[in-house]
Amino acid sequence: MTKNAFPRGAAIAGVYEHPSRFSPNKTEFQIMAESAKGALDDAGLQRTDVDGLFGASMSMGMMGIVDLAEYLDLYPDYLDGTNIGGSSFVAHVTHAAAAVNAGLCQVALVLYGSTAASNSMAIGTGGTGGSRNPDAAFSAPYGMTTVGSYATYANLHMATYGTTSEQLAEIAVTMRQHAGLNPLAKMRNPITVDDVLQSRMISRPLHLLDCCIISDGGGAVVVTSLERARDLAKPPVQLLGCGEAVQHQGVGYSDILTIAAKQSGARAFEMAGVKHSDIDLAMIYDSFTITVLATLENLGFCPSGEGGNFVSNGGISLGGTLPVNPDGGGLSSNHPGMRGIFLVIEAVKQLRQECDARQVPNAELALAHGTGGTIGDKHSGATLILGVDR
Amino acid sequence: MSAIEHPLPFASWESRGFWEGAGRGELVLQRCQTCGLVQHRPRGVCAHCLDGSTLVHFAASGLGKIYSFTVTEQNQAKGFAEACPYVMAYVDLDEGPRMLTVVVDCDPDNVAIGAQVTVDYVSQTRDDAEMFAIPVFRLS
Helix, strand or coil: CCCCCCCCEEEEEEEEEECCCCCCCCCHHHHHHHHHHHHHHHHHCCHHHCCCCEECCCCCCCCCHHHHHHCCCCCEEEEECCCCCCCCHHHHHHHHHHHHHHHCCCCCCEEEEEECEEEEECCCCCCCCCCCCCHHHHHHCCCCCHHHHHHEEEEEEHHHHHHHHHHHHHHHHHHHHHHHCCCCCCCCCCCCCHHHHCCCCCCCCEEEEHHHHCCCCEEEEEEHHHHHHHHCCCEEEEEEEEEEECCCCCCCCCCCCCCCCHHHHHHHHHHHCCHHHHHEEEEEEECCCCHHHHHHHCCCCCCCCCCHHHCCCCCCCCCCCCCCCCCCCCHHHHHCCCCCHHHHHHHHHHCCCHHHHHHHCCCCCCCCCEEEEECCCEEEEEEEEEEEEE | CCCCCCCCCCCCCCCCCHHHHHHHHHCCEEEEEECCCCCCCCCEEEECCCCCCEEEEEEEEEEEEEEEEEEECCCCCCCCCCHEEEEEEEEEEECCEEEEECCCCCHHHHHCCCCEEEEEEEEECCCCCEEEEEEEEEEE
């Protein structure tokens, strides 16, 4: 059955998505603290039960996790401030499960908070400026932007496989449809493929509506043992498989169409012992429309080059072949810069059948994949396969 | 639309061979004489041998072809905002490795994946009046 049974025995006992999309009067740590309260209440646990602290944000640097412990007046036995970009929180769940399984902590709290929107951050088009980092000296002089890097991927994919802008636009349209069913989503008015194609070009071939929104926000996830989770307030969501990977320019020879998801996804599926057709929904980091297409192909939901067809005609809508991001994703619900935690939160809520109008009926198995950094250049990937307790 | 004002690259001792080469009008790469690897971006060691004792710098041909590219229409960074649209590209150099660059003096509609390109150098003046050069590419 399962070649590697590592994550069995760990579960997600509580989650909370901060409802705010614009919080000019809050700090990152405040959003994290409010999210911590939400997730602990959800699990039926107290602040003092937390003995493992995990977290990352766009401003937490060296000692950031210690600053966070101080803010919350926590004295945990286990600390993990891993920051591999937007996928960090997906990886934190894996790391927390490992720590719980090893007996290094019992109740792990994973936190994220951001005020990207109220700080007017230009996440995608801010460029890299004149960085003093020696490695950035080879990208900053050439005007690399986050969206520009994804655009090089999209162009190569189009030239290699004939993928079209219309197909990418279908992804944005589906995410907006889903957002219309999510009362918390920031952008809820329906859009069409033409709306996407006629929106301002940012970096060819990616238009404004191919890009995620920028919001404030945050969230929290509580990881504990399956045994303990069974005695808590909500039905446990089990970890069945996980994987992490990086992809980068190497020494100048990498195939940029192969992204980290290929490695992390294969490992997660092998560990979980499930097939792609078993997955009821997928939470895919959608920084840009092309990110979803690239991730679905690299995770193996369809062959390379088939992503355009896979996402068209409602293929990733609720009721489609594989519902993706029922919450509306980063393209329409929220994107405070590092979206990974929301992938986990929505997957858990779906598996607990709590999602009302956007609920995937009888969802029992979910995949979450976070991407951190930039596809087309260097990035991380983290995959989780989660299931209901049975 | 105006020409890009390239930010000053920060050259460490590991990368100074590349930037000093650009100042002489040479596209400088590194080759490991132990394993034969030609690597870019430059490092103080061969990434595969983890040893720099047989690493040498050499002037590449400056020829290559476009691996992928984007026409950047929005970049708020200083030096680029006024230069939009500009073509940012990955170029596969004839010597093997790929480098990020810009393709200059072209109609963006004429740029295509697989197109042959040739290196050129753009001089910029630093705050302290020193000149430095940035390798860029033109359609061949």
